[in-house]
Amino acid sequence: MIDVLFTADFGRRALVAATVVGVVAPVVGAFLVQRRLSLVGDGIGHLALAGVAIGALVGISGLWGALAVALLGAVLLEALRVRGRLTGDLSLALIFYLGIATGAVGLSLAGRFDTSILGVLFGTLFALTWADVGTIALLGAVVLAAVLTLYRPLLAVALDEETARAGGLPVDLLNLVLVGMTALLVVGGMRVVGLLMVAALMVVPVAAGSKVAHSFRTTLRWAVGVGAASAWIGLIVAAWHGELVPGGTIVLTAMVAFVGFALVGRRTAVGHRPRRTA
Amino acid sequence: MPVTAAIEGSGLRFGYGGVPVLDGLDLRVDPGQLVVLTGPNGSGKSTLIRLVVGLLSPDAGEVLVLGRPASDPQARRSIGYAPQGSPGRMVLPVSVIEVVASGLVTGWGGGRRDGEVTAALEAVGMTELGAECVFELSGGQQQRAVIARALVGDRPVLILDEPTTGIDRAFRPRLVDELRRRADAGSAVVVVSHDPDDFHDVCDRILFMEDGRVRDVGHDEFHALQPGAGS
Numbered sequence: 001m002i003d004v005l006f007t008a009d010f011g012r013r014a015l016v017a018a019t020v021v022g023v024v025a026p027v028v029g030a031f032l033v034q035r036r037l038s039l040v041g042d043g044i045g046h047l048a049l050a051g052v053a054i055g056a057l058v059g060i061s062g063l064w065g066a067l068a069v070a071l072l073g074a075v076l077l078e079a080l081r082v083r084g085r086l087t088g089d090l091s092l093a094l095i096f097y098l099g100i101a102t103g104a105v106g107l108s109l110a111g112r113f114d115t116s117i118l119g120v121l122f123g124t125l126f127a128l129t130w131a132d133v134g135t136i137a138l139l140g141a142v143v144l145a146a147v148l149t150l151y152r153p154l155l156a157v158a159l160d161e162e163t164a165r166a167g168g169l170p171v172d173l174l175n176l177v178l179v180g181m182t183a184l185l186v187v188g189g190m191r192v193v194g195l196l197m198v199a200a201l202m203v204v205p206v207a208a209g210s211k212v213a214h215s216f217r218t219t220l221r222w223a224v225g226v227g228a229a230s231a232w233i234g235l236i237v238a239a240w241h242g243e244l245v246p247g248g249t250i251v252l253t254a255m256v257a258f259v260g261f262a263l264v265g266r267r268t269a270v271g272h273r274p275r276r277t278a
Numbered sequence: 279m280p281v282t283a284a285i286e287g288s289g290l291r292f293g294y295g296g297v298p299v300l301d302g303l304d305l306r307v308d309p310g311q312l313v314v315l316t317g318p319n320g321s322g323k324s325t326l327i328r329l330v331v332g333l334l335s336p337d338a339g340e341v342l343v344l345g346r347p348a349s350d351p352q353a354r355r356s357i358g359y360a361p362q363g364s365p366g367r368m369v370l371p372v373s374v375i376e377v378v379a380s381g382l383v384t385g386w387g388g389g390r391r392d393g394e395v396t397a398a399l400e401a402v403g404m405t406e407l408g409a410e411c412v413f414e415l416s417g418g419q420q421q422r423a424v425i426a427r428a429l430v431g432d433r434p435v436l437i438l439d440e441p442t443t444g445i446d447r448a449f450r451p452r453l454v455d456e457l458r459r460r461a462d463a464g465s466a467v468v469v470v471s472h473d474p475d476d477f478h479d480v481c482d483r484i485l486f487m488e489d490g491r492v493r494d495v496g497h498d499e500f501h502a503l504q505p506g507a508g509s
Contacts, residue, residue, distance in 0.1 A: 034370045156380035159372060163361060163427070166331040168354030168384050206370070214411040215373035 002240050013133045014125045014235060018250060020140040021189040021201060022231030026209070026223035027147050028181050029202025030216065034158040040077060040179065041199030043092050044186045046099030047073030049195050052120050053106025062120065063135065066190060070183035073099070078179045082172065122194035123247035125235070132191055139188035143181045154178060155216060193247035201227055204254040211258070211265030226261075230254040282345045284309045284435050284466030285330055289339035292325060299325045300336070301490030307468055309434065312461035314474040317487030323470045324362075326487070327437055330468075331359045343435060355384040360428035362440040363421065368412060374399070374423050375408040381427035391431075398430035401456045403449060418445045425453065429460070436460060436467045442476050450476050 005011035032040055048066040051073075055065020073095070080091055107113040119127070128136075147154065157164045157174050165171045182202070189198035209222030234250030287305040291298065299322040307313050315323055328334040329341050332348045343353035358381065378395050399405045402422040412420055421444050428436060436457070442450050458480045461467045469477055474484065478497060486495045 030370065034368075034372075036369060152380070152383045153385070155376065156383040159368075159377060159380050160361075162333060163359060164380070164383070166333055166354060166357065166359045167381070168351040170351070170385075210370045213371045214409065216370055216376050217373075219370050 001242055002236055005235060005239050009130075010126050010128070011239065013128045013130060014246065015232070017128055017133050017136045017192050018125060018231035018235050018246070019228055020137050021185075021192045021198070022205075022227040022229075022250070023224050024140040024144050025185055025189060025198070025201035026205040026227040027220065028143060028178070028185050029199075029206045030209075030220050030223055031147070031154050031158050031178055032182065033203060033206045033210075034216070035161075037081075038203045039089070039092055039199070040074075041182055041186060041202045043077055043095045043099070044070050044073050044179070044183050045190075045195040045199055046096045046103075048099070048183075048186050048190060049103030049120065050099045050106060052190075052195075053103045053110065053112075056110035056112045057106055063187065063190070066195075067184070067187045070187050071180060074179035074183040075176065078175055082175070120190065120194065121196045122245050123190070123192050123197070125192055125238075125246040128191055136188045136192065139184045143184050143188070146177060146181055150174065150177060158216075193250055197247050197251050200251045201230070201254065204251065204258055205230065208254065208258040208261040211261040222261075226254060226257045230257060281308055283307065283342065284311075284344060285468065286342040287326075287330070287336075287339065290326075290329065290336045290341065291338040292322075292329060292334065292336050298490055300329075303339070303491050305485070305492055307466050309464050309466050310461055311482045312458055312467045312477070312480065313469070313483045313485055314477045314481045315468055315470045315485045315487065315492070316472060316474045317492075319472065321487040322490060323472075323487050324439060326492070327359075327439055327468070327470055331357055331437060356433055357435045357437060358428035358431065358433040360425045360436075360438040360441060362443060363424070371411040371413060373408065374404060374410055374412055374415070374426075377412055377423045378408075378426045378430050381430040384431075394430050394432075398426040401429050402426045403452060418449075421445055422449070422453075429456070432460075432465075434465050436465055437470075438468070439470045440472070441469060442471065442473075454480055 005015050029041070032038055048070040051066035051069025052062040054069060055062045077095065104113065107117060153169055153174055156169060157171050161171055185202070186195065186198050189201065193201060205223040205226035206219065208226045209219040213219040213222055230250050230253040234253040235246050238244040238246035238249045283306050285305060285307040287303060290300045290303040292300040303326065317323055325334065329336055330343065330348055332354050335349065341348040344356050346353040375395055378398050382391055382394060396405065399408050402425050404419065404422055404426060407415065407419065412423055425438060425441050428438060441453060445453065454476055457467050457469065471477065484495050484497065485492045
């Protein structure tokens with residue numbers, strides 16, 4: 001069954017799309033995690049569901065609806081954070097519920113609250129068209145190009161927002177770019193691992209990489225490796241079994257990598273060595 | 279021809295929730311000066327610094343940095359700022375080099391210039407620790423990484439908030455010499471310290487903050503102001 005990934009068109013499409021998301025998601029995720037915004041991807045994912053519903057109601061593609069609402073939601077989330085309204089988990093929780101409830105009600109009103117919603121929530125990796133793959137690749141390329149171009153200023157803000165602001169960096173704009181890229185990535189990953197799990201690919205590979213790295217750059221490299229490997233291994237497991245949802249196997253593979261890296265990291269990585277003395 | 283002040287504040291007023299902290303404060307620091315800003319806890323030293331680096335806006339008055347308003351990005355880019363404490367909230371591993379190099383980033387681009395990073399690490403005696411993760415360093419070493427981040431790039435205005443706090447005594451003279459050297463090279467250096475003894479012999483001026491204002495005090499007067507003086 002595994003050979004379908006390389007011989008059948010639907011398998012190749014799945015492989016390409018999963019690889020794109022597996023590689024790009026941790027690149028954005030590393031900056032979110034460093035800024036203690038790990039759950040922002042989840043928040044935007046929930047809002048994107050509302051976008052899918054609104055798209056269904058007004059008769060446009062769910063993808064475009066999700067894109068519009070995810071971007072709008074990203075700006076809203078950032079505005080709340082800047083104004084100090086997103087310091088705890090309560091505001092984020094409210095955003096989650098707003099998104100998921102609006103999605104449920106909107107899809108019901110549009111007569112689309114059926115099993116197809118499972119594909120939005122958990123991905124439809126084996127049902128992608130080449131046009132879908134092209135859209136995912138385009139979104140991934142935009143996100144990757146933006147983040148790599150702005151790598152140093154984004155890192156400076158992620159390390160210490162206040163000092164970056166004092167140093168003349170356009171911190172607010174950079175933050176908007178970051179959450180905007182997160183929104184694009186959520187929409188790009190919607191068909192791959194689903195809105196409920198796309199944020200996991202931003203966070204779990206980064207968490208794994210951080211267990212064995214000693215710098216942000218090496219964390220990023222490990223995270224991209226874990227993301228890509230999880231995409232392939234998860235897809236292979238799903239194809240071999242035949243009944244498993246690939247989004248789930250991909251994320252679970254990343255979780256296994258995290259546990260493995262954490263065990264290795266206990267002996268080698270940061271946070272476990274004795275601190276030096278002054 | 280009059281020299282453009284490195285830092286100039288006039289009629290500065292600022293308060294938190296209606297409680298005044300700065301009350302018509304005037305301040306001038308010229309290029310080439312090493313100035314110690316001191317005063318009792320809660321006298322407003324850190325507030326004044328945050329106004330100068332553009333993190334706060336005054337309720338009244340104006341702060342100019344090299345002739346530009348402190349809120350002007352161009353003005354901010356001329357300041358090397360070292361806040362007190364660790365290099366920020368670290369969740370992921372970050373190397374000392376990455377922390378220091380972030381001080382070179384002032385706009386959308388901003389490159390990593392390895393030579394300048396190495397020079398800044400050398401200035402704080404951390405050349406050998408550049409590749410280390412800041413998690414693994416002691417509090418004092420983390421503070422030195424923060425200072426190196428402020429020093430990198432040779433900015434014309436340096437502001438360091440309690441730079442000697444947590445740093446071992448053996449290293450302090452080296453830091454003092456480095457800041458004196460920077461001032462002699464033309465930078466304006468402001469050191470905030472509630473215990474300015476380390477800089478006492480080498481600084482050009484001691485500014486004492488009290489009751490929302492700041493005034494120059496001589497070295498003798500400064501000692502007379504210390505708790506326990508004359509007893």
